[in-house]
Amino acid sequence: MQTMLRVPALSAISIVAVATLCSNSFNAAAFTPILTPTILSSLPNKRITSIDGSSRTGNPPQTYNTEKIKSHSRIIALSSTTEATEEKEETVKKSIPKLGNNGLYELVTKEDHLALVEANPDKIVIIKVYAPWCRACKGLAPKFVMVSKDKKYKELPLVFAEFSVQHNKDYVKSLGILALPSIMIYAGTEGLIENFPCSPSKVPILKKKIAQIVNAKVDSTTYELKPVVSNKEEETVPCIKRPIKGVGETTELSVGNVVVSQKTMDDLRNVCFFKDLTDEEFSSLMAKATYNTFEPGSVLMKQGKPGSQFYFLDSGEVEISVRGAYQDPLTTPDGYLGAVVNRLTKGNYFGERSLLTGQTRAASIRATDKSRCFVFKMEDIPASSSLSGKSNPSADRLAQVNEKYALDDYYNIDLMTKQNKDVNVATQIRGSVNKPESIDIEEEKAVGLVAKEDDGIILCLLLRFKLLRHASRCIDYIKKTAVTWGEQGEMNRRALLVSKLTQGQRDEFTQVFDMIDTSKDGKISFSELKNILETIDDNHTDEEITQMINKADLNDNGNDQEMTKAQFMGLMAEAEFYYLFQDTFQSLDRDGSGYVQAWKIDKVLCGLRDLISDDRMSVIDIEDKDLLIDYETFSRMMIGSL
Numbered sequence: 001m002q003t004m005l006r007v008p009a010l011s012a013i014s015i016v017a018v019a020t021l022c023s024n025s026f027n028a029a030a031f032t033p034i035l036t037p038t039i040l041s042s043l044p045n046k047r048i049t050s051i052d053g054s055s056r057t058g059n060p061p062q063t064y065n066t067e068k069i070k071s072h073s074r075i076i077a078l079s080s081t082t083e084a085t086e087e088k089e090e091t092v093k094k095s096i097p098k099l100g101n102n103g104l105y106e107l108v109t110k111e112d113h114l115a116l117v118e119a120n121p122d123k124i125v126i127i128k129v130y131a132p133w134c135r136a137c138k139g140l141a142p143k144f145v146m147v148s149k150d151k152k153y154k155e156l157p158l159v160f161a162e163f164s165v166q167h168n169k170d171y172v173k174s175l176g177i178l179a180l181p182s183i184m185i186y187a188g189t190e191g192l193i194e195n196f197p198c199s200p201s202k203v204p205i206l207k208k209k210i211a212q213i214v215n216a217k218v219d220s221t222t223y224e225l226k227p228v229v230s231n232k233e234e235e236t237v238p239c240i241k242r243p244i245k246g247v248g249e250t251t252e253l254s255v256g257n258v259v260v261s262q263k264t265m266d267d268l269r270n271v272c273f274f275k276d277l278t279d280e281e282f283s284s285l286m287a288k289a290t291y292n293t294f295e296p297g298s299v300l301m302k303q304g305k306p307g308s309q310f311y312f313l314d315s316g317e318v319e320i321s322v323r324g325a326y327q328d329p330l331t332t333p334d335g336y337l338g339a340v341v342n343r344l345t346k347g348n349y350f351g352e353r354s355l356l357t358g359q360t361r362a363a364s365i366r367a368t369d370k371s372r373c374f375v376f377k378m379e380d381i382p383a384s385s386s387l388s389g390k391s392n393p394s395a396d397r398l399a400q401v402n403e404k405y406a407l408d409d410y411y412n413i414d415l416m417t418k419q420n421k422d423v424n425v426a427t428q429i430r431g432s433v434n435k436p437e438s439i440d441i442e443e444e445k446a447v448g449l450v451a452k453e454d455d456g457i458i459l460c461l462l463l464r465f466k467l468l469r470h471a472s473r474c475i476d477y478i479k480k481t482a483v484t485w486g487e488q489g490e491m492n493r494r495a496l497l498v499s500k501l502t503q504g505q506r507d508e509f510t511q512v513f514d515m516i517d518t519s520k521d522g523k524i525s526f527s528e529l530k531n532i533l534e535t536i537d538d539n540h541t542d543e544e545i546t547q548m549i550n551k552a553d554l555n556d557n558g559n560d561q562e563m564t565k566a567q568f569m570g571l572m573a574e575a576e577f578y579y580l581f582q583d584t585f586q587s588l589d590r591d592g593s594g595y596v597q598a599w600k601i602d603k604v605l606c607g608l609r610d611l612i613s614d615d616r617m618s619v620i621d622i623e624d625k626d627l628l629i630d631y632e633t634f635s636r637m638m639i640g641s642l
Helices: 066-078 083-095 110-118 135-148 169-174 200-217 262-269 279-288 352-357 395-404 413-430 441-446 453-481 488-499 503-516 526-536 542-552 565-588 598-605 631-638
Strands: 004-007 062-065 105-107 124-130 158-164 182-187 192-197 240-248 258-261 290-294 299-301 309-315 317-322 339-345 364-367 371-377 595-597 628-630
Touching (some): 110 124, 110 158, 124 135, 192 200, 262 309, 279 371, 352 488, 453 503, 453 526, 453 565, 488 565, 565 631, 628 631
Parallel strands (some): 124 158
Antiparallel strands (some): 004 062, 124 182, 240 290, 309 371, 317 339, 595 628
């Protein structure tokens, strides 16, 4: 008896990014039709090849004979010139994942994902990445299916699938997925071109992106993918650059310059990094600034490039993308900017982190709409601003940050330490629950409850154990994240983290350094590092330790094999904050999935997003409360080590 295989017609997506599937708060008028009239016009009854090698005309699902499909596969394979190509064709055909009842290809394993992408070199593949237990994923599920069934895209080369993170966490992380649910879009042989979190409220953004991709990648005559053009994204030169002429009631553009409204000028004056400037310094800065216009798709900043400019967004929208440390540079396309972690609109600023630390850009910024920005060169910024690289933030600036993020209440560890001490003292004063009266120290001495002098030895041992634990966590962090400590930009970034430590923490870390630095020369040598590693964990050879130091010590190229106290303190601070976040988030992750709901993270952090720039917009957007966040990556983003 012949086996019958039912292959439904491929689904499609809406041409216009409308808000029919989103929350009532979405403004549908903000989205305009993206597809050209040519593609919008009546589509012919064109035959399109399905991923199984068959063809269709857009009619309802048809029933195919399995043997005929296999025969067709063999015909395709025989047309190749080598036996290897034939085997590859047959392997791909056999490994294609099954089509679910909802019309989406169900990807269960890494092999399913690779097979689907490989089987569609001539199509746009749209994959929803989800977790079965994720509330936001469940909310997106029916909307994604409805999008996939949109008849307006029926004749276009689109393939829809869903990929479960269950049993695939490490592989999904290697794909650069930062939150669930997320959408990944592949454009044929060009590979991955989009990766962004997509909660139910973000469906209009999904539609808009797909429409833009169809316009850019699909031929309007043949409805097939255009040939791949080398697209190594670089920073885009603005299409228009205007000097600032003066201040007026409204912002007015002319061919040669721009007049800035008083309200916009006030907004600029209130940017935290400009608050410390005098009126004369601010006026001089504005006279040197430019008003730049960028077309949609322009790359304003490229991750890994040196930073020399600060941007204030006056109109339009840009998105922040990050290429993670887990992605394979050999298989990731050059033009892929990374996972979209946030979007910025009018009144937001960006580019400050690189200026503060001296590091290369930590993320890429791409315009999604026509955008206009005020651009300030680092060399033109007065020395009284921390963006100049010539001074540290003022006390007023730090106080403003503390007030903005409620750091005085939630992140003042000195205050917490004092409060804990006060509680202990109060407990001694009032006694315990079982003994409510005040504790009489003389009485305690009489019954032998007060520590004897000999017990000081035990306390010293306990202190040493605590210091060893600090050192162990630092070494574990170095091994886990492959950090560097000789590069100046990294040292500057870590210096900012050290500044956020309490005095008690600094004192403890200094004691750890002194414990390791047995030669007392102010540096940790190879032999001293080896000794502490053997004390903590004796499973390290000299070669392994040498490789770790050589890889990390970029400044000295591993010749001296030493770590300064400043470098050590920076690493200790980075490890401390990393494990603080990790331990906190793990306590919220009862299932050990590696993900935590966004609202829980937001509640714990109380709005704090970034320890480096104190900016709530520079790290992944967690405003969609039901999103599941990969908190290990999120932790590294917060301390700037990703």
